[in-house]
Amino acid sequence: MxxxxxxxxxxxxxxxxxxxxxxxxxxxxxxxxxxxxxxxxxxxxxxxxxxxxxxxxxxxxxxxxxxxxxxxxxxxYGAPHHWYPPRKDSQACAMADAALHWYHSNIRAGAARLVFNTVIAKRLGKVPNPAYAEEGLTILNFALDQLEGYWLRGGTQSFMLGQQVSLADLLCTCELEQLCMMDKAKHGTDLQDQLSARPIAKLWLDRVRGAAQPAYADAHSLLWRASGTIARPKM
Incomplete structure (x- = not known):
């Protein structure tokens, strides 16, 4: 196994x-x-x-x-193809792979850098780098704009690759959830702040949360408890 x-x-x-x-x-x-x-x-x-x-x-x-x-x-394991297309569909696989690559160099590059240098570094006994945090925020803002405009087609598409949830959606939302460890009053931004001016991204996040239950809530329960001041999102 x-x-x-x-x-x-x-x-x-x-x-x-x-x-x-x-x-x-x-x-x-x-x-x-x-x-x-x-x-x-x-x-x-x-x-x-x-x-x-x-x-x-x-x-x-x-x-x-x-x-x-x-x-x-x-x-x-032959998962349903909305998660990842069959290899014989080379064009669909190419777009799915593009979304996975984009996640890593955009959403993850921004969010992980931001959260690490505002919250996590101190918890691990390391010195946070404010310049890296600011760079992460810049990358994240640009990535969220691309998410709404390109991957979600300005709100005409429910998920990144169509009308059903995909692996790319799951990776991106799990990355963004990490921002619940932040507090706008302390760190200048948090998840709610990032989504407040981005209704398309907020609706998408809610859709992914809903499509991935109950496993989504189970997997995030530790993070939501560790976030302390941030209330658990409503599902």
Whole structure:
């Protein structure tokens, strides 16, 4: 049986866990806690020298990177094609891959940099970099504009690749949820602030949350508790 090593405080880990649970895939979920240094431990480094989660093993396969893991599982277990198209549909696969690449270099690049340098760095005993936080916010603002204008077609498309939820939607929303760790009064922005002037993105986020229940709420319960002052979103 495949094993997914994950930490529910990790955005892409949550996306993988949600996808696995929604599609009832026989994959063992093994917690590796980043804040306890478990990703740096020798035992985990022997499995994954990169020292990051999520990470999947399946027989001789040792697979890093969330997008690769999600695509592999979709193909291995024959997930419904709205998640990821069949390989014979080369054009649909090309667009799905483009969305996954875009997520990593835009939504994740901005949101992860912003949240790490405003909240997470201090919790890990590291020094936050305000310049990196500002850079992350700039990238995120640009990415959210692209999300609404290009991927959601100005609101005429319900999800990034059409009218049904996809792997790209799941990765992007899990990344944005991390902003609930922020407090506008302390950090200048938070998830609610980012979406307040973006009704198309807000509706899309609500759609993805709804389409991925109950696994979505289960996977985010730890994050929502850890966020403290931020109330759990209504589903």
């Amino acid at each position: 495949p094993t997914l090593y994950l930490d529910y405080m990790s955005q892409p880990s949550r996306a993988c866990a949600i996808f696995i649970k929604l599609n009832h895939m026989p994959v063992d979920l093994s917690n590796v806690l980043i804040h306890k240094g478990e990703t740096r431990a020798d035992a985990f480094r022997k499995l994954n020298p990169l020292g990051k989660v999520p990470f999947l093993t399946d027989g001789e396969l040792a697979l890093p990177e969330s997008a690769a893991i999600l695509v592999y599982l979709a193909q291995k």
